[in-house]
Amino acid sequence: MDASKHPAPSITAPPDKVYSSVVHDELREEKIVLSVEDYCLWYGAKQTLYDVRMPIPAGKVTALIGPSGCGKSTLLRSINRMNDLIDSVRISGDMKLNGDSIFSPIVDVIQLRKRMGMVFQKPNPFPMSIFENVVYPLRIDGERNRAVLAEVCERSLRGAALWDEVKDRLQDSGLSLSGGQQQRLCIARAISGDPELLLLDEPCSALDPLATGKIEDLIYELRGEYSILIVTHNMQQASRVSDYTAFMYLGRLIEYGPSTRIFTNPHEKRTEDYVRGRFG
Amino acid sequence: MVWLAGGALAFCLAMIASLLALILVQGLQTFWPARIVRFQLADGRAVMGEIAVTESYPMQGNEPQGNDPQGDESNKPQRRLVRTGNFELTNSHFQWITDTEQQQAPTRPEWAATVERVEWGRFYGEPDEYVQVVPRHLHEDETALTRFVQFWSMHAAQLPGDQQSMLAERLPQIQQQLREMQTVATLAQKRELQAHTSPGESIWIVLPSGESIAADSKDAETLVADRFERRWSGNQVAWQQFLTRHAAVRAARQRLYQLEKHDVGRINHEMERSRLAVRRSELDAGVSVSQLCATRLGIEQGLRALDQSWKAMQQQAAVPTSLRADDVWQNLSSAVLANLQSELDRQREQLEQDLEGNTAKIEKLPASVRDAVKEDSQQNAQASGQLELLQQEIDDLRAQSIAEMLAMRTADGQRPLIRVGEIVRAYLANQLTTFQRLTIYLGRWAEFIGGEPREANSEGGVFPAIWGTVAMTLIMCVIVVPFGVLAALYLREYARAGFMVSAVRIAINNLAGVPSIVFGVFGLGFFCYFVGAFVDGGPPNVGIASLDRSTWWTYLSVLLVVSGVGSGLLVYQLTRSRYHKSGWGTWLQVASVAIWCLAVYLALVVVLRNPHFGGLFAAELPNPTYGKGGILWASLTLSLLTLPVVIVATEEALAAVPNSLREGSYASGASQWQTIRRIVLPHAMPGIMTGMILAMARGAGEVAPLMLVGAVKMAPELPLDSIFPFLHGERSFMHLGFHIYDLGFQSQNSDAARPVVFTTTLLLIGIVVSLNVLAIILRARLRKRFQGGQF
Secondary structure (H helix, E strand, O other), X not given: OOHHHOOOOHHHOOOOOOOOOEEOHHHHHOOEEEEEEEEEEEEOOEEXXXXXXXXXEOOOEEXXXXXXXXXXXXXXXXXXXXXXXXXXXXXXXXXXXXXXXXOOOOOXXXXXXXXXXXXXXXXXXXXXXHHHHHHHHHHHOOOOOHHHHHHHHHHHHHHOOOHHHHOOOOOOEHHHOOHHHHHHHHHHHXXXXXXXXXXXXXXXXXXXXXXXXXXXXXXXXXXOOEOEEEEOOOHHHHHHHOOEEEEEEOOEEEEEEEHHHHHHOOOOHHHHHHHOOOOO | OHHHHHHHHHHHHHHHHHHHHHHHHHHHHOOOOOOOEEEEEOOOOEEEEEEEEEEEOOOOOOOOOOOOOOOOOOOOOEEEEEEXXXXXXXXXXXXXXXXXXXXXXXXXXXXXXXXEEOOOOEEEEEEEEEEXXXXXXXXXXXXXXXXXXXXXXXXXXXXXXXXXXXXXXXXHHHHHHHHHHHHHHHHHHHHHHHHOOOOOEEEEEEOOOOOEEEOOOHHHHHOOOOEEEEEEEOHHHHHHHHHHHHHHHHHHHHHHHHHHHHHHHHHHHHHHHHHHHHHHHHHHHOOOOHHHHHHHXXXXXHHHHHHHHHHHHHHHHOOOHHHOOOHHHHHHHHHHHHHHHHXXXXXXXXXXXXXXXXXXXXXXXXXXXXXXXXHXXXXXXXXXXXXXXXXXXXXXXXXXXXXXXXXXXXXXOOOOEEEHHHEEEEEEOOOOOHHHHHHHHHHHHHHHHHOOEEOOOOEEOOHHHHXXXXXXXXXXXXXXXXXXXXXXXXXXXXXXXXXXXXXXXXXXXXXXXXXHHHHHHHHHHHHHHHHHHHHHHHHHHOOOOOOOXXXXXXXXXXXXXXXXXXXXXXXHHHHOOOOOOOOOHHHHHHHHHHHHHHHHHHHHHHHHXXXXXOOOOHHHOOOOOOOOOOHHHHHHHHHHHHHHHHHHHHHHXXXXXXXXXXHHHHHOOOOHHHHHHHHHHHHHHHHHHHHHHHHHHHHHOOOHHHHHHOEOOOOOOOOEOOOOOXXXXXXXXXXXXXXXXXXXXXXXXXXXXXXXXXHHHHHHHHHHHHHHHHHHHHHHHHHHHOOOOOO
């Protein structure tokens, strides 16, 4: 899509013109599942993302960190076009999921979302049974075969490390679970459609430390099987679970590289300040 | 401040509680069988009845000082409203009696009875005598002889002179013979009756003149009775006999009522239907056959009458066995019969000729009309046969139900006879045990809830009104809930927030504040007089000129093209990507709005000026079928009235669905409709149910608009019954709210109706509460599903 059709309003010109993201070389050797290409986003007249250019490696866990309001959630929600629901949003640039454009006019957004899974900040199980929660993506595709549904349900719940806890009460309401279990249920729902990319939007921010630990273990286990992009405020979490970390600041991608490098020996001063806790 | 607020709440609660308490107390005590009190008045009159109201009133100086049972310490004597009943004797149901009028303290006569009747309201009196009329048995010979005498008194003039004198000579002999026969028969039957008397019973002979004589008296041996009467005299004996016979007689009377109302009604309905079929075929073929049909009907009836009178004459002229010995009678009879037969044959010939002419004319009609006319004529013949059969049964039942009577002595000494078949319920008010009172009380409630009204609605039951109210409320719900929910879904889920949505929301809220009578006027003008009249008789019936056929087809094809273009535009707009709108967007929107406006206009023209639509009920015109008030229009009017309630409640429920659920669903790849259907609607269901409950409560209690669009004082048929098509949307109906208004304020006898008003109010409140409770239970069950736990 041609960016010139959506000119950025002049009042929000980038503060410093001499800026470019630092993307470490290790990423060049990775197989890429999603590539963000010069992506800009405006809420009404206010620009929130500036020319983000970022490859997401396949089969790895990539963490997005940065202070509040830096645009990491916005970027994440752009990937499965959840921002469509907000009227005032305009964009330029594009993203490619395994080579298929996400923002091209001919894309069917429903089909696009079926290729990804998403988990939100607060656990949002539907008011149905645990079983129905997990197989919801199949249900809306019209799948009726009980055997298929049961098989997918078990596989997803095992994948989300929840099977042993709920296998005897699949017909109970999803709302009867504890917070951490609910979040794992949401992860099970997100992976039941075999997504090409799993988007986690601060999945632990509403959970207690114990539940957080379990989710982190789960994310660690899912590595390799799924490509995961996780937004987090918690830098320890990012360093624990992720292979790569991207630091964003004021709508820009500042530095992006292997987590070990970002947290121990970052290239940029701002990254270093942030991961050392000097601001943010 | 807390005291002010709390006080205001307490005041409101106290007012509501006292209103409910008043209705409860008044409504519940109405049916309790009260004791009967007898007042002896100073002016010599005596009054008996139930005390309805007791109140004090200020003494005035010029009041006559009478015997005051209250003593002198109170300066305020009391007066009582006494329900005296006996309307046919006194022309009033109630009477005020002041303490000063009374000669002595009121008494409670042991044998005073309360009698509830089908007509004339209640009767208060003491049972005095039970009378059962027994017709005199007629022997075959006697009947034949009587007929023969009648025959000759009518047709003697037809004989030649010499034979006339012969007849005149012999007639007195026959009459003498008849009289002897009758005396013997009377005596025999009297003996038989006397042999089977029960204790307290006496037999009376009623003469043709109406005079009655005790069967025991000496001159009763030579009398000819018209009928007999079995009488049980004395309070106790009469009452006992009444108790043993009442149920059977009442059952006969009710069977009679059923026959007259339902069976005869059904036959009339069939006849009306075949007449309408003729009318419909007439309209289709553009000819008029009503004159022909009427003539044919007259001829057929004439022929049937001829047959009947010929049979009757033959029967009359048959010589009775007792006279067979005398050959003269045979000759006389056959001579006169031959005369009569030739006369009848001439008439028959004439009628048959007419019939032939009539048939010829009918044969010339178009086939469809001819078939309908033939069908109608068959139907009529069949119906008159059925009616004859029914008439036999009806006559028998009527004779049974009027044969037994109870003589009641009133307080002022009159002694009218009351037909037992017309007594709904009777009891000795001052001899009842508490259990019996309770039985009567519950029986009255059962009649009230399950029975039909009588006595200008002031007595009997309100079942049709309950049925009408519930049916109307349910139909209203079925209409208003889907519409309201869809409208709210659009406003909350699909429409983009902006000026238009706010304007629509404000308009809806204002709609809730429009006085309900305005909705009634709208319903009458739009639904009854426009939509209803259009359904009845097509465009001409509502004053719209139909297009000619070719123009209409042109309009239709233009409409199809325009709506096709509109749909195309719509689909194009919907499928365009959200991020790639071009500058054409606004123009496209304007264009599609214009095109849709045009399409709506064309659709209106095509529907309203359709030359092919002549109305569904054109045959009944000028009598309207749907073009008047009916339960369908009433339900639609109330749906409009309650629409804002449903929309507002549903919108609130939709707004309360957490956005995170919607996002979760979208992220799982669900479309907007799938999200709404699987996530949003189930979650909002309890709130939607709340809206439905509020709408039902509002709709069931509404009266003003119903008066205009279909509620009536007395509806002969239920709007929802077991006859196809079960729901009769065109029928007017009874409604409890309207019933209350009618009883309390439109009744000629509102004093008598007042207790029933309270009871009806209680019932209406009860129905509204139980409909609400039902919906609340449903809602609670739904809500449980969304708060964890088992499914």
